[in-house]
Amino acid sequence: MIVITGATGSIGSELCRLLAADNTPCRAIYRKESQQPFFDALELEAVRADFDDIDSMRRAMQDCTNLFLLTAPDQRHVEREIVMIRLAVESGVQHIVKVSTANTNQSSALAYARSHAQIDHYLRGQPIDWTILRPTGFMQNFIEYAHPIGKGILPHMLGDGQISYIDLRDIALVARHVLTQPGHANATYYLTGPAALTVSDVAAELTAGLGHPVRAVNQSEADTRQALIYAGLDAWYTDALIEQFRIGANGGEIDTTGEVARLTGRAPRTLRQFVRDYKNQFTNQ
Numbered sequence: 001m002i003v004i005t006g007a008t009g010s011i012g013s014e015l016c017r018l019l020a021a022d023n024t025p026c027r028a029i030y031r032k033e034s035q036q037p038f039f040d041a042l043e044l045e046a047v048r049a050d051f052d053d054i055d056s057m058r059r060a061m062q063d064c065t066n067l068f069l070l071t072a073p074d075q076r077h078v079e080r081e082i083v084m085i086r087l088a089v090e091s092g093v094q095h096i097v098k099v100s101t102a103n104t105n106q107s108s109a110l111a112y113a114r115s116h117a118q119i120d121h122y123l124r125g126q127p128i129d130w131t132i133l134r135p136t137g138f139m140q141n142f143i144e145y146a147h148p149i150g151k152g153i154l155p156h157m158l159g160d161g162q163i164s165y166i167d168l169r170d171i172a173l174v175a176r177h178v179l180t181q182p183g184h185a186n187a188t189y190y191l192t193g194p195a196a197l198t199v200s201d202v203a204a205e206l207t208a209g210l211g212h213p214v215r216a217v218n219q220s221e222a223d224t225r226q227a228l229i230y231a232g233l234d235a236w237y238t239d240a241l242i243e244q245f246r247i248g249a250n251g252g253e254i255d256t257t258g259e260v261a262r263l264t265g266r267a268p269r270t271l272r273q274f275v276r277d278y279k280n281q282f283t284n285q
């Protein structure tokens with residue numbers, strides 16, 4: 001039995017669809033009553049639990065052999081994931097698959113590169129099998145810019161920096177594979193898409209896929225910060241994203257790896273495929 005955290009999020013919900021289609025025994029964790037119908041439709045066992053309610057998580061892990069560990073990073077990221085790892089060890093879970101991030105480093109200026117690095121380091125020292133997935137930036141992040149993209153503008157502060165964006169559906173495919181197939185204990189996988197792209201390359205794909213011109217517009221750090229604050233992000237996350245963009249602008253996420261294809265037997269999705277599949281989310285704004 002696989003217990004899935006982050007099951008209502010982007011990667012987790014995709015993983016749930018994949019595991020439900022395979023009839024793999026699993027138990028998804030959700031927080032709000034309104035999220036239950038998604039799991040009912042998949043005929044997937046689901047329980048209500050919260051990272052901040054340790055007893056609920058302990059109950060959710062009962063009789064489980066594997067844990068898919070994913071939380072949205074914030075100031076309590078390290079504390080929450082370490083508690084989950086401890087609970088898993090105590091509960092007799094045998095294998096944890098954790099979503100981390102590329103460029104993890106305990107001395108990074110990027111808050112979530114630092115917090116993931118701390119958690120990954122802690123996990124590697126536990127008496128339990130683990131697999132750490134380290135993806136680059138998600139193609140799906142561009143959906144956040146659907147409104148300006150609809151007006152023909154893709155704002156960014158990445159300059160000519162290239163990033164090997166990954167479609168998060170491929171992260172879910174890898175997660176399904178490592179959760180259900182042997183041979184991935186104590187391994188760290190760097191997951192990327194098939195090509196390193198500048199934001200101008202992304203704008204060209206959006207232009208071709210959406211059928212109207214989209215132009216990459218480089219904006220200053222101050223304007224980017226203001227836009228993130230207007231979008232409702234807190235100071236911690238705003239600072240983190242600004243740092244992330246600086247790293248991207250300096251070529252920090254260029255390398256492509258063959259890990260998605262090697263692990264799943266399928267080539268990673270291209271940005272063109274992503275734009276085609278998510279066209280409605282860009283046009284229904």
Ligand SMILES: NC(=O)c1ccc[n+]([C@@H]2O[C@H](COP(=O)([O-])OP(=O)(O)OC[C@H]3O[C@@H](n4cnc5c(N)ncnc54)[C@H](OP(=O)(O)O)[C@@H]3O)[C@@H](O)[C@H]2O)c1
Pocket residue numbers: 005006007008009010011012030031032049050051052070071072073099100101102112135136137138141
């Ligand atoms: N975005 C990127 O480009 C990128 C790149 C590399 C790595 N990553 C990593 O990928 C992960 C994010 O993946 P994602 O986009 O799939 O996440 P997401 O869509 O933001 O989902 C977060 C999940 O965590 C759940 N959650 C939040 N607080 C909770 C709590 N207190 N108790 C129980 N569940 C809680 C959410 O539940 P609710 O639905 O109830 O809120 C949701 O299911 C992060 O670790 C991030 O660092 C992201």
